[in-house]
Amino acid sequence: MMKMEPVKLDKNDKELLQLMQDEFPLEERPWAILGEKLGLTEDEVVARVKKLSAEGVIRKLRTILDAQKLGSCSSTLMAMKVPEDKMEHVVSVVNEYMSVTRNYRREHDYNLWFTVTTCGGKNLGETVEEIKQRTGIPESDTIDLPTTHVFKIDVRFKFTDSGADGGESHG
Amino acid sequence: MDKDEIDQTILSITQDGIPLEKEPFEEIAKQVGISREEIITRLKRLRSIGIIKRLGVSVNQRKVGIVANAVVAWKVPEEQLEHVGTLLSSYTEVTHCYGRVTIPGKWEHNLFTVVHGYSRESVEAVAKKLSEACGVSDYLVMFSNGQYKRTSVKHPF
Known part of the structure:
Protein backbone atom coordinates (compact mmCIF):
# COMPACT_ATOMS: atom_id res chain seq x y z
CA MET A 1 0.00 0.00 0.00
CA MET A 2 1.18 3.49 -0.84
CA LYS A 3 2.58 5.26 2.22
CA MET A 4 1.81 8.89 2.62
CA GLU A 5 1.89 11.26 5.57
CA PRO A 6 -1.61 12.59 6.13
CA VAL A 7 -2.09 16.32 5.62
CA LYS A 8 -2.51 18.07 8.97
CA LEU A 9 -5.98 19.53 9.33
CA ASP A 10 -7.11 21.91 12.03
CA LYS A 11 -10.63 22.07 13.46
CA ASN A 12 -11.76 24.68 10.92
CA ASP A 13 -10.39 22.63 8.01
CA LYS A 14 -12.30 19.58 9.20
CA GLU A 15 -15.55 21.45 9.66
CA LEU A 16 -15.12 23.16 6.32
CA LEU A 17 -14.49 19.84 4.55
CA GLN A 18 -17.55 18.33 6.18
CA LEU A 19 -19.79 21.22 5.10
CA MET A 20 -18.34 21.44 1.58
CA GLN A 21 -18.86 17.71 1.15
CA ASP A 22 -22.33 17.36 2.66
CA GLU A 23 -24.07 20.75 2.50
CA PHE A 24 -22.47 22.92 -0.14
CA PRO A 25 -24.62 26.09 -0.33
CA LEU A 26 -26.21 26.62 -3.73
CA GLU A 27 -26.06 30.38 -3.33
CA GLU A 28 -24.34 33.28 -5.05
CA ARG A 29 -21.64 33.61 -2.40
CA PRO A 30 -21.26 30.06 -1.07
CA TRP A 31 -17.94 30.68 0.70
CA ALA A 32 -19.40 33.60 2.63
CA ILE A 33 -22.20 31.35 3.89
CA LEU A 34 -19.76 28.63 4.94
CA GLY A 35 -17.63 31.31 6.58
CA GLU A 36 -20.57 32.52 8.65
CA LYS A 37 -21.05 29.03 10.04
CA LEU A 38 -17.37 28.75 10.97
CA GLY A 39 -16.67 32.31 12.08
CA LEU A 40 -14.36 32.98 9.14
CA THR A 41 -14.48 35.66 6.45
CA GLU A 42 -15.26 34.78 2.86
CA ASP A 43 -11.64 35.45 1.89
CA GLU A 44 -10.33 33.24 4.67
CA VAL A 45 -12.55 30.39 3.49
CA VAL A 46 -11.43 30.80 -0.13
CA ALA A 47 -7.78 30.79 0.99
CA ARG A 48 -8.30 27.59 2.99
CA VAL A 49 -10.12 25.92 0.11
CA LYS A 50 -7.33 26.77 -2.31
CA LYS A 51 -4.76 25.42 0.13
CA LEU A 52 -6.70 22.16 0.63
CA SER A 53 -6.99 21.84 -3.13
CA ALA A 54 -3.27 22.50 -3.68
CA GLU A 55 -2.45 19.87 -1.05
CA GLY A 56 -4.62 17.37 -2.88
CA VAL A 57 -7.12 16.93 -0.05
CA ILE A 58 -9.93 18.32 -2.21
CA ARG A 59 -10.12 16.55 -5.55
CA LYS A 60 -12.92 18.62 -7.05
CA LEU A 61 -16.08 20.54 -6.41
CA ARG A 62 -18.60 18.87 -8.69
CA THR A 63 -22.05 17.49 -9.25
CA ILE A 64 -22.55 13.76 -8.75
CA LEU A 65 -25.31 12.60 -11.05
CA ASP A 66 -27.76 9.75 -10.60
CA ALA A 67 -26.87 7.25 -13.30
CA GLN A 68 -30.13 5.39 -12.80
CA LYS A 69 -32.20 8.54 -13.31
CA LEU A 70 -30.22 9.37 -16.44
CA GLY A 71 -30.94 5.81 -17.43
CA SER A 72 -28.03 5.19 -19.70
CA CYS A 73 -25.30 3.22 -17.96
CA SER A 74 -24.64 -0.42 -17.13
CA SER A 75 -21.69 -1.81 -15.25
CA THR A 76 -19.84 -4.90 -14.15
CA LEU A 77 -17.03 -5.83 -11.80
CA MET A 78 -14.32 -8.01 -13.28
CA ALA A 79 -11.56 -9.86 -11.50
CA MET A 80 -8.58 -11.78 -12.83
CA LYS A 81 -5.85 -14.03 -11.49
CA VAL A 82 -2.86 -12.28 -12.96
CA PRO A 83 0.64 -13.80 -12.72
CA GLU A 84 3.17 -11.29 -11.36
CA ASP A 85 5.19 -11.20 -14.58
CA LYS A 86 2.07 -10.31 -16.59
CA MET A 87 0.69 -7.70 -14.19
CA GLU A 88 2.22 -4.67 -15.85
CA HIS A 89 0.94 -5.67 -19.28
CA VAL A 90 -2.56 -6.51 -18.06
CA VAL A 91 -2.86 -3.27 -16.07
CA SER A 92 -1.80 -1.20 -19.07
CA VAL A 93 -4.36 -2.92 -21.33
CA VAL A 94 -7.18 -2.58 -18.80
CA ASN A 95 -6.41 1.06 -18.01
CA GLU A 96 -6.58 2.03 -21.67
CA TYR A 97 -10.35 1.74 -21.52
CA MET A 98 -12.29 4.89 -20.68
CA SER A 99 -15.06 2.59 -19.47
CA VAL A 100 -12.75 1.24 -16.74
CA THR A 101 -13.18 3.72 -13.90
CA ARG A 102 -11.61 1.78 -11.02
CA ASN A 103 -8.76 -0.72 -11.10
CA TYR A 104 -7.25 -2.07 -7.90
CA ARG A 105 -4.86 -4.80 -6.92
CA ARG A 106 -6.36 -6.78 -4.04
CA GLU A 107 -5.15 -9.40 -1.60
CA HIS A 108 -6.83 -12.49 -3.04
CA ASP A 109 -6.16 -15.22 -5.64
CA TYR A 110 -8.11 -12.93 -7.90
CA ASN A 111 -5.55 -10.18 -7.49
CA LEU A 112 -6.82 -7.59 -9.97
CA TRP A 113 -10.30 -6.06 -9.68
CA PHE A 114 -11.76 -3.44 -11.98
CA THR A 115 -15.13 -1.95 -12.85
CA VAL A 116 -16.36 -1.51 -16.40
CA THR A 117 -19.17 0.99 -16.98
CA THR A 118 -20.62 1.82 -20.36
CA CYS A 119 -23.11 4.58 -20.99
CA GLY A 120 -25.31 5.75 -23.81
CA GLY A 121 -26.00 2.54 -25.68
CA LYS A 122 -22.43 1.25 -25.87
CA ASN A 123 -22.36 -2.50 -25.43
CA LEU A 124 -20.94 -3.58 -22.09
CA GLY A 125 -20.60 -7.23 -23.13
CA GLU A 126 -18.48 -6.39 -26.16
CA THR A 127 -16.11 -4.28 -24.08
CA VAL A 128 -15.78 -7.06 -21.50
CA GLU A 129 -15.00 -9.65 -24.20
CA GLU A 130 -12.43 -7.38 -25.81
CA ILE A 131 -10.66 -6.78 -22.50
CA LYS A 132 -10.57 -10.53 -21.78
CA GLN A 133 -9.07 -11.27 -25.18
CA ARG A 134 -6.50 -8.51 -25.17
CA THR A 135 -5.20 -9.24 -21.65
CA GLY A 136 -4.61 -12.88 -22.55
CA ILE A 137 -5.78 -14.08 -19.14
CA PRO A 138 -7.66 -17.39 -19.63
CA GLU A 139 -11.40 -17.54 -19.09
CA SER A 140 -10.85 -19.94 -16.17
CA ASP A 141 -8.94 -17.20 -14.31
CA THR A 142 -11.46 -14.46 -14.99
CA ILE A 143 -14.77 -13.57 -13.40
CA ASP A 144 -17.30 -11.06 -14.69
CA LEU A 145 -19.94 -10.04 -12.16
CA PRO A 146 -22.57 -7.71 -13.63
CA THR A 147 -24.45 -5.48 -11.21
CA THR A 148 -27.93 -6.73 -10.31
CA HIS A 149 -28.75 -4.23 -7.54
CA VAL A 150 -27.33 -0.79 -6.77
CA PHE A 151 -27.92 -0.32 -3.05
CA LYS A 152 -25.49 2.53 -2.42
CA ILE A 153 -22.88 4.74 -4.03
CA ASP A 154 -21.99 7.54 -1.67
CA VAL A 155 -18.33 8.32 -1.35
CA ARG A 156 -18.39 10.66 1.60
CA PHE A 157 -16.32 10.61 4.74
CA LYS A 158 -16.59 11.88 8.28
CA PHE A 159 -14.08 14.54 9.23
CA THR A 160 -15.68 15.76 12.43
CA ASP A 161 -16.96 13.94 15.53
CA SER A 162 -15.85 10.35 15.12
CA GLY A 163 -13.73 9.49 12.11
CA ALA A 164 -15.01 7.79 8.96
CA ASP A 165 -14.75 4.41 10.63
CA GLY A 166 -14.81 5.52 14.22
CA GLY A 167 -11.24 4.19 14.24
CA GLU A 168 -9.61 7.32 15.56
CA SER A 169 -11.97 8.19 18.31
CA HIS A 170 -13.11 4.90 19.75
CA GLY A 171 -10.53 2.47 18.47
CA MET B 1 -39.87 18.10 -18.86
CA ASP B 2 -37.16 16.84 -16.57
CA LYS B 3 -34.23 18.53 -18.30
CA ASP B 4 -33.69 20.73 -21.33
CA GLU B 5 -30.57 21.45 -23.36
CA ILE B 6 -29.36 24.16 -21.03
CA ASP B 7 -29.72 21.77 -18.09
CA GLN B 8 -27.71 19.17 -19.99
CA THR B 9 -24.96 21.70 -20.66
CA ILE B 10 -24.88 22.63 -16.97
CA LEU B 11 -24.75 18.96 -15.93
CA SER B 12 -22.05 18.20 -18.43
CA ILE B 13 -19.85 21.08 -17.25
CA THR B 14 -20.43 20.68 -13.53
CA GLN B 15 -19.82 16.90 -13.42
CA ASP B 16 -16.31 17.76 -14.60
CA GLY B 17 -15.81 20.37 -11.91
CA ILE B 18 -16.92 23.74 -10.64
CA PRO B 19 -14.00 26.17 -10.24
CA LEU B 20 -12.83 26.75 -6.68
CA GLU B 21 -13.04 30.50 -7.16
CA LYS B 22 -14.62 33.23 -5.11
CA GLU B 23 -17.80 33.18 -7.21
CA PRO B 24 -17.89 29.64 -8.55
CA PHE B 25 -21.35 29.83 -10.13
CA GLU B 26 -20.44 33.05 -11.94
CA GLU B 27 -17.72 31.07 -13.74
CA ILE B 28 -20.25 28.42 -14.80
CA ALA B 29 -22.69 31.17 -15.87
CA LYS B 30 -20.07 32.66 -18.19
CA GLN B 31 -19.41 29.29 -19.79
CA VAL B 32 -23.10 28.51 -20.31
CA GLY B 33 -24.04 32.05 -21.29
CA ILE B 34 -26.89 32.60 -18.84
CA SER B 35 -27.09 34.52 -15.58
CA ARG B 36 -25.65 33.26 -12.32
CA GLU B 37 -29.13 33.40 -10.77
CA GLU B 38 -30.45 31.08 -13.45
CA ILE B 39 -27.55 28.65 -13.00
CA ILE B 40 -28.32 28.44 -9.30
CA THR B 41 -32.07 28.06 -9.88
CA ARG B 42 -31.50 25.28 -12.39
CA LEU B 43 -28.97 23.48 -10.19
CA LYS B 44 -31.42 23.63 -7.28
CA ARG B 45 -34.18 22.16 -9.42
CA LEU B 46 -31.97 19.38 -10.80
CA ARG B 47 -30.95 18.56 -7.26
CA SER B 48 -34.51 18.58 -5.97
CA ILE B 49 -35.64 16.08 -8.64
CA GLY B 50 -32.64 13.87 -7.88
CA ILE B 51 -30.79 14.03 -11.19
CA ILE B 52 -28.03 15.69 -9.16
CA LYS B 53 -27.47 13.32 -6.23
CA ARG B 54 -25.00 15.63 -4.59
CA LEU B 55 -23.18 18.87 -5.20
CA GLY B 56 -20.08 19.23 -3.11
CA VAL B 57 -16.39 18.50 -2.88
CA SER B 58 -14.93 15.07 -3.30
CA VAL B 59 -12.06 14.44 -0.94
CA ASN B 60 -8.98 12.30 -1.46
Missing part, protein backbone atom coordinates in the same frame (compact mmCIF):
# COMPACT_ATOMS: atom_id res chain seq x y z
CA GLN B 61 -9.43 10.27 1.68
CA ARG B 62 -5.87 8.94 1.58
CA LYS B 63 -4.59 12.48 2.10
CA VAL B 64 -6.41 12.73 5.41
CA GLY B 65 -5.22 9.34 6.65
CA ILE B 66 -8.06 7.07 5.55
CA VAL B 67 -5.60 4.76 3.82
CA ALA B 68 -7.17 1.31 4.18
CA ASN B 69 -9.91 0.06 1.92
CA ALA B 70 -11.31 -3.36 1.28
CA VAL B 71 -13.97 -4.95 -0.81
CA VAL B 72 -15.99 -7.03 1.61
CA ALA B 73 -17.97 -9.63 -0.34
CA TRP B 74 -20.87 -11.45 1.31
CA LYS B 75 -22.63 -14.72 0.56
CA VAL B 76 -26.25 -13.80 1.23
CA PRO B 77 -29.26 -16.08 0.70
CA GLU B 78 -31.04 -14.64 -2.34
CA GLU B 79 -34.28 -13.96 -0.46
CA GLN B 80 -32.37 -11.84 2.09
CA LEU B 81 -30.33 -9.84 -0.44
CA GLU B 82 -32.64 -6.84 -0.50
CA HIS B 83 -32.78 -6.62 3.28
CA VAL B 84 -29.06 -7.14 3.89
CA GLY B 85 -28.09 -4.76 1.06
CA THR B 86 -30.28 -2.03 2.51
CA LEU B 87 -29.01 -2.63 6.03
CA LEU B 88 -25.29 -2.57 5.12
CA SER B 89 -25.87 0.58 3.02
CA SER B 90 -27.00 2.42 6.13
CA TYR B 91 -23.45 2.38 7.58
CA THR B 92 -21.32 5.44 6.82
CA GLU B 93 -18.18 3.27 6.59
CA VAL B 94 -19.75 1.56 3.56
CA THR B 95 -19.35 3.79 0.50
CA HIS B 96 -20.53 1.31 -2.13
CA CYS B 97 -22.97 -1.59 -1.93
CA TYR B 98 -24.01 -3.67 -4.93
CA GLY B 99 -25.77 -6.94 -5.60
CA ARG B 100 -24.00 -8.99 -8.27
CA VAL B 101 -24.51 -12.18 -10.24
CA THR B 102 -22.83 -15.35 -9.02
CA ILE B 103 -20.97 -18.00 -11.00
CA PRO B 104 -21.83 -21.33 -9.34
CA GLY B 105 -18.73 -23.25 -8.31
CA LYS B 106 -16.48 -20.30 -9.16
CA TRP B 107 -17.74 -17.19 -7.38
CA GLU B 108 -20.63 -17.36 -4.94
CA HIS B 109 -20.44 -14.09 -2.99
CA ASN B 110 -23.34 -12.02 -4.29
CA LEU B 111 -23.22 -8.80 -2.25
CA PHE B 112 -20.28 -6.41 -2.52
CA THR B 113 -19.47 -3.58 -0.14
CA VAL B 114 -16.50 -1.21 -0.08
CA VAL B 115 -15.31 -0.29 3.42
CA HIS B 116 -12.83 2.50 4.19
CA GLY B 117 -10.87 3.12 7.36
CA TYR B 118 -7.79 4.61 8.96
CA SER B 119 -6.15 1.18 9.32
CA ARG B 120 -6.54 -2.48 8.34
CA GLU B 121 -7.59 -3.25 11.87
CA SER B 122 -10.40 -0.72 11.78
CA VAL B 123 -11.65 -2.07 8.43
CA GLU B 124 -11.59 -5.62 9.80
CA ALA B 125 -13.48 -4.45 12.88
CA VAL B 126 -16.11 -2.79 10.69
CA ALA B 127 -16.52 -6.00 8.64
CA LYS B 128 -17.07 -7.94 11.86
CA LYS B 129 -19.57 -5.36 13.10
CA LEU B 130 -21.45 -5.54 9.77
CA SER B 131 -21.46 -9.34 9.90
CA GLU B 132 -22.97 -9.33 13.37
CA ALA B 133 -25.55 -6.75 12.33
CA CYS B 134 -26.75 -8.62 9.24
CA GLY B 135 -26.27 -12.17 10.47
CA VAL B 136 -24.16 -13.21 7.46
CA SER B 137 -20.98 -14.96 8.58
CA ASP B 138 -19.63 -16.02 5.17
CA TYR B 139 -17.68 -13.04 3.92
CA LEU B 140 -14.33 -12.19 2.35
CA VAL B 141 -12.25 -9.12 3.17
CA MET B 142 -10.09 -8.20 0.19
CA PHE B 143 -7.77 -5.33 1.01
CA SER B 144 -6.47 -3.10 -1.72
CA ASN B 145 -2.69 -3.17 -2.06
CA GLY B 146 -2.38 -1.02 -5.15
CA GLN B 147 -4.50 1.54 -6.95
CA TYR B 148 -3.97 1.46 -10.71
CA LYS B 149 -6.83 3.63 -11.85
CA ARG B 150 -9.45 5.84 -10.28
CA THR B 151 -11.58 8.12 -12.43
CA SER B 152 -15.22 9.04 -12.38
CA VAL B 153 -17.99 8.01 -14.71
CA LYS B 154 -18.74 10.79 -17.18
CA HIS B 155 -22.36 10.75 -18.21
CA PRO B 156 -22.79 11.50 -21.88
CA PHE B 157 -25.21 14.29 -22.83
